[in-house]
Amino acid sequence: MIAKGLQYEGMFAELYARATGYCKGKGGSMHIADQDLGVLGANGIVGGGIPIAAGAALGLRLKGEKHVAVSFFGDGASNEGAFHEGINIAATWKLPAVFVCENNGFAESTPRADHQAVQDIADRAKAYGMPGIVVDGMEPQAVYEVAGEAIARARKGEGPTLIEAKTMRFLGHYVGDPGTAYGHDKEVGKWLKRDPIITFAEVLVKKKWLGKKSIDAIHAKVNEEMEEAIEFARKSPEPELGDAMTDIYASV
Numbered sequence: 146m147i148a149k150g151l152q153y154e155g156m157f158a159e160l161y162a163r164a165t166g167y168c169k170g171k172g173g174s175m176h177i178a179d180q181d182l183g184v185l186g187a188n189g190i191v192g193g194g195i196p197i198a199a200g201a202a203l204g205l206r207l208k209g210e211k212h213v214a215v216s217f218f219g220d221g222a223s224n225e226g227a228f229h230e231g232i233n234i235a236a237t238w239k240l241p242a243v244f245v246c247e248n249n250g251f252a253e254s255t256p257r258a259d260h261q262a263v264q265d266i267a268d269r270a271k272a273y274g275m276p277g278i279v280v281d282g283m284e285p286q287a288v289y290e291v292a293g294e295a296i297a298r299a300r301k302g303e304g305p306t307l308i309e310a311k312t313m314r315f316l317g318h319y320v321g322d323p324g325t326a327y328g329h330d331k332e333v334g335k336w337l338k339r340d341p342i343i344t345f346a347e348v349l350v351k352k353k354w355l356g357k358k359s360i361d362a363i364h365a366k367v368n369e370e371m372e373e374a375i376e377f378a379r380k381s382p383e384p385e386l387g388d389a390m391t392d393i394y395a396s397v
């Protein structure tokens with residue numbers, strides 16, 4: 146969302162269910178959207194964004210626009226029918242789409258080995274006639290490179306790519322989930338050492354692309370902006386009761 150240019154204020158206001166949020170406080174954390182910036186919204190239905198991305202890619206093709214639809218989802222989502230249907234039609238019609246599976250090893254509380262026989266989800270791409278690429282999701286430069294190649298391929302009309310970024314979530318599935326019941330707490334330690342926010346900052350300093358002071362200044366600026374956005378959200382009004390039935394697709 147941030148990379149696409151969304152503002153922290155509208156995002157925090159949405160988290161706080163305030164009228165100033167991106168979805169006027171009716172979407173919540175899972176449905177933040179801004180169509181003007183090309184963000185069609187995340188989805189509380191696991192895997193739901195995959196066929197939506199295929200549809201968006203078809204729309205781009207029909208309108209003759211050179212944009213690419215990108216869908217992000219988890220390892221659990223790659224077992225959903227929506228995943229298989231969505232990537233199949235995208236590959237068949239060579240749609241300008243990129244499917245990014247952020248494989249963090251757990252579908253909510255189910256370890257990968259308990260819900261998938263394959264080691265690499267990228268292997269599934271072959272069955273649909275598209276490239277499947279495994280990338281180290283903790284390496285920003287590696288992700289940048291494979292993403293660039295997939296986007297170029299989509300723009301050239303050569304069809305979609307499935308990228309599997311191996312990663313790990315640092316906290317539980319939700320606030321209050323310690324991850325102890327299903328082994329997440331035992332896994333996470335070694336991944337924390339590879340937190341790309343820390344390791345990539347070290348790379349930037351080592352390559353002399355940024356000084357340590359600049360990095361500290363970025364952290365300070367971001368923290369300040371976060372505080373301001375949270376304050377904005379807290380002070381914003383709640384939606385009006387009379388608006389309960391507006392901006393929705395179905396009502397009773």
Ligand SMILES: Cc1ncc(C[n+]2csc(CCOP(=O)(O)OP(=O)(O)O)c2C)c(N)n1
Nearest residue numbers: 189190191218219220221222249251252253
């Ligand atoms: C269609 C559907 N089935 C089940 C759920 C309940 N659910 C919420 S998150 C989740 C696990 C999703 O796993 P994954 O795609 O790996 O995402 P992550 O655990 O990394 O958030 C499930 C089953 C849901 N939201 N939607």
